[in-house]
Amino acid sequence: xxxxxxxxxxxxxIAHVLAKAVxxxxxxxxxxxxxxxxxxxxxxxxxxxxxxxxxxxxxIEDKMRxxxxxxxxxxxxxxxxxxxxxxxxxxxxxxxxxxxxxEDEKLTIYYTGDDYVDLCRGPHxxxxxxxxxxxxxxxxxxxxxxxxxxxxxxxxRIYLYVFPSKDELKAHLKWIQEALERDxxxxxxxxxxxxxxxxxxxxAYWLPRGWKMYQELLRYSxxxxxxxxxxxxxxxxxxxxxxxxxxxxxxxxxxxxxxxxGVTEGTEATDSMMVGEKNYSIETPDTMAAxxxxxxxxxxxxKRTVHSYKELPIRYSEFDVIHRKExxxxxxxxxxxxxxxxxxxxxxxxxxxxxxxxxxxISIADEIYKTFGVTYRxxxxxxxxxxxxxxxVWNKAEAAxxxxxxxxxxxxxxxxxxxxGAFYGPKIDLQIKDALGREWQCGTVQLDFQLPHNFELxxxxxxxxxxxxxxxxxxxxxxxxxxIGILTEHFKGAYPFxxxxxxxxxxxIREEHNEYAHKxxxxxxxxGIRVEADCTDANMKxxxxxxKMYKDPFxxxxxxxxxxxxxxxxxxxxxxxxxxxxxxxxxxxxxxKMNKERTLDLxxxxx
RNA sequence: GCUAGAGUAGCGCAGUCGGUAGCGCAACUGAUUCGUAAUCAGUAGGUCGAGGGUUCAAGUCCCUUCUCUAGCUCCA
Numbered sequence: 001x002x003x004x005x006x007x008x009x010x011x012x013x014i015a016h017v018l019a020k021a022v023x024x025x026x027x028x029x030x031x032x033x034x035x036x037x038x039x040x041x042x043x044x045x046x047x048x049x050x051x052x053x054x055x056x057x058x059x060i061e062d063k064m065r066x067x068x069x070x071x072x073x074x075x076x077x078x079x080x081x082x083x084x085x086x087x088x089x090x091x092x093x094x095x096x097x098x099x100x101x102x103e104d105e106k107l108t109i110y111y112t113g114d115d116y117v118d119l120c121r122g123p124h125x126x127x128x129x130x131x132x133x134x135x136x137x138x139x140x141x142x143x144x145x146x147x148x149x150x151x152x153x154x155x156x157r158i159y160l161y162v163f164p165s166k167d168e169l170k171a172h173l174k175w176i177q178e179a180l181e182r183d184x185x186x187x188x189x190x191x192x193x194x195x196x197x198x199x200x201x202x203x204a205y206w207l208p209r210g211w212k213m214y215q216e217l218l219r220y221s222x223x224x225x226x227x228x229x230x231x232x233x234x235x236x237x238x239x240x241x242x243x244x245x246x247x248x249x250x251x252x253x254x255x256x257x258x259x260x261x262g263v264t265e266g267t268e269a270t271d272s273m274m275v276g277e278k279n280y281s282i283e284t285p286d287t288m289a290a291x292x293x294x295x296x297x298x299x300x301x302x303k304r305t306v307h308s309y310k311e312l313p314i315r316y317s318e319f320d321v322i323h324r325k326e327x328x329x330x331x332x333x334x335x336x337x338x339x340x341x342x343x344x345x346x347x348x349x350x351x352x353x354x355x356x357x358x359x360x361x362i363s364i365a366d367e368i369y370k371t372f373g374v375t376y377r378x379x380x381x382x383x384x385x386x387x388x389x390x391x392x393v394w395n396k397a398e399a400a401x402x403x404x405x406x407x408x409x410x411x412x413x414x415x416x417x418x419x420x421g422a423f424y425g426p427k428i429d430l431q432i433k434d435a436l437g438r439e440w441q442c443g444t445v446q447l448d449f450q451l452p453h454n455f456e457l458x459x460x461x462x463x464x465x466x467x468x469x470x471x472x473x474x475x476x477x478x479x480x481x482x483x484i485g486i487l488t489e490h491f492k493g494a495y496p497f498x499x500x501x502x503x504x505x506x507x508x509i510r511e512e513h514n515e516y517a518h519k520x521x522x523x524x525x526x527x528g529i530r531v532e533a534d535c536t537d538a539n540m541k542x543x544x545x546x547x548k549m550y551k552d553p554f555x556x557x558x559x560x561x562x563x564x565x566x567x568x569x570x571x572x573x574x575x576x577x578x579x580x581x582x583x584x585x586x587x588x589x590x591x592x593k594m595n596k597e598r599t600l601d602l603x604x605x606x607x
Numbered sequence: 608g609c610u611a612g613a614g615u616a617g618c619g620c621a622g623u624c625g626g627u628a629g630c631g632c633a634a635c636u637g638a639u640u641c642g643u644a645a646u647c648a649g650u651a652g653g654u655c656g657a658g659g660g661u662u663c664a665a666g667u668c669c670c671u672u673c674u675c676u677a678g679c680u681c682c683a
Contacts, residue, residue: 043678053611142678143610150680154609157679185676190618198656198674256682322683327608328674330681342683429683441683478683510640537640545644557643571643578643 010134011037011162013074013124014064017131018044018160020116021063026050032118033093033146033155039437040172041136041162045093045144045155052156057138060158064136071129072113076122079107084119093146094119135169136162182435184488185333191493191550193484193501194334202331202338204481209501209550212530216499217480218319220371220598221343224364230315230345235297237321238288246454247296249289252423258323258338260288290323295448295473298346299455302469307459312469313353317345319480334485335440343477348457348469351393355400357472358428358445362408365430365443365476371598374490376443378413379429380405381420388423389449397447397470398426424450430476435489442478442486447471494573497553498598503591505547506533509540509559516563520556520584529591544571553602556587572602582606 015035023030026048035044052060079087081098084107088094097119098107110120112128125131137160144157163169180186188194193210196203206214222232238260244250249257291297298316307314319341326338349357369376380401383394405414405428421427430443448471451457458466477483487495497503504524508517514535524531532552534543540557547555555571557578562568568587570579590606593599 051610140677141611144679145609148680150608154679156610159678196675201674324682327681329608329679331675333676336682340683344683436677444683475683482683507643509642512640539639539641539646541641541644541646543643548644555643559642561642569643576643 011042014162015042015044017064041160043157043159045157052141068128074124075111135166136160179435182489182492184485187493212501230317232317238290241287256324258290292324294344309461313347313349315347334481340479340481342475347472361474368476376430376432379415381417381427384419424448443476446473494551497594502530502532504531504554505552507543507557527588527592
């Protein structure tokens with residue numbers, strides 16, 4: 001049997017055992033919904049009269065083991081729709097599932113023993129005995145909405161780890177443990193890169209070391225964008241409500257925006273407005289809002305003057321700070337924050353230019369991701385039901401995107417999410433995994449037919465007629481914050497040389513070697529290398545320990561010998577060996593080269 | 608927002624049955640001047656996330672609230 005099938009069979013069967021255990025523990029009034037397998041096990045969704053907590057995990061596991069030891073037979077039966085409805089008449093979720101299946105669908109049910117039955121396609125084991133060697137453990141409990149809809153029932157979801165053997169379960173738990181050590185929320189503050197503080201939830205403080213890295217990423221982004229003829233702008237961080245009314249954000253996004261209420265003395269709050277079912281009455285004519293996106297300002301920058309078709313594409317990039325208010329419980333370290341910068345761009349193109357422009361964007365993405373050695377997965381999201389604009393334009397745009405994706409990743413080399421595009425246009429998202437295997441959207445390329453329309457943007461075409469440009473929104477890092485979070489976990493805090501806050505750390509052995517240390521520091525600095533030195537009277541082991549903690553790529557120790565011979569002794573990050581007797585000039589040269597080439601790995605030797 | 612968990616010195620943690628808050632590292636002072644990840648000695652550091660309640664007495668029990676973590680939903 002293939003491993004996949006094996007896992008599926010066992011994990012899915014264990015889910016049934018979990019449901020049976022929960023019912024035996026908490027009574028017949030338990031409502032059980034669905035229990036699929038997932039990457040590291042399975043889960044099952046329930047309505048349980050009591051809240052399940054970590055204290056209950058052991059009881060659940062024990063009950064499951066007890067059930068397995070009964071060695072009950074699993075029997076499968078085909079059943080009519082009517083009989084199924086009768087059988088599950090007390091189970092509201094099962095009833096809904098049955099009703100949603102096509103009339104002629106053959107229904108199967110599985111009995112585990114004779115007192116537990118579940119609606120299920122199967123297949124399953126034939127006797128609980130087959131599951132006795134399977135290793136499982138309750139992982140966690142969380143709330144989950146029935147059918148993923150927050151307006152419907154809130155269920156208790158119990159997650160299990162399930163593996164074919166104890167060893168594999170153990171290995172998996174160890175992997176999780178190691179992943180936690182890569183956690184950027186631990187590494188970041190430990191290396192003095194960034195921190196969070198209660199008075200500004202979801203908004204990072206960038207500390208001196210982290211800010212150096214941040215600036216380095218910006219520098220890299222600018223370097224590439226210059227090469228591709230992007231022009232950088234910067235625009236107001238807060239804008240009057242009028243702008244958001246035009247862009248549509250007030251109607252579609254106001255719940256995610258930080259408002260700056262009007263405070264002009266004597267101004268009546270006359271301008272109340274219904275958004276959904278909420279009445280915003282605090283507004284005055286001078287109500288402002290922090291920008292959650294850069295697009296409206298970019299539209300205004302374009303609109304300041306008339307444009308000829310000869311000017312297009314026009315690429316306005318910007319790195320301004322944006323704010324998005326999130327519901328509590330949604331924040332997650334740097335992965336999900338309320339204040340961040342994107343490597344954002346709005347490109348204004350003619351319809352004919354869409355394809356070439358997107359090819360160029362993808363080539364930029366490939367270049368950038370390759371520099372970091374991270375891999376990504378592309379997702380294509382197409383026209384949703386509530387789309388706006390001309391369906392012909394949509395079709396053309398989707399066809400163009402699809403052609404690019406097929407060409408680039410091959411058919412089936414990317415995921416298609418039908419109907420998942422934005423109401424204003426289709427999009428391509430680039431997803432990257434974190435240490436725990438969770439995927440985060442980083443890069444995004446979105447076509448927009450709506451904003452140019454709302455802002456009445458035009459260009460004058462060859463024949464003298466005024467036409468509407470298409471806007472491409474794109475970001476490669478996505479948000480700098482999220483990307484740095486991803487990189488931190490990817491590199492476990494040992495970043496590539498070129499982006500490290502400090503690239504070389506200097507350790508003079510005794511105070512009399514400080515003079516030589518200053519000379520080395522000056523030389524490196526003059527060559528554009530970020531260098532830090534510890535010229536205190538601490539002993540060298542302490543100095544080395546501190547710089548190891550910061551994961552500086554090169555720790556250079558210098559004593560009598562080095563000062564006399566004008567050389568350096570290099571302790572390379574990740575290795576206990578030293579590279580000795582390297583002439584100072586040769587070392588500087590090597591550092592400059594690594595910066596220029598943005599080398600991923602550190603050298604084992606410097607000849 | 609929902610479910611569960613967590614919050615004690617800068618960091619990592621201990622604190623039993625409710626009885627005056629402790630350890631290690633880091634910091635500071637002094638000694639040590641050292642060849643590749645923890646030299647020695649001393650000193651200082653806390654409104655126990657915040658607010659309220661119970662009690663003679665609360666880090667500990669109860670309520671409210673904030674922040675963080677995992678997951679759900681939503682998103683870059």
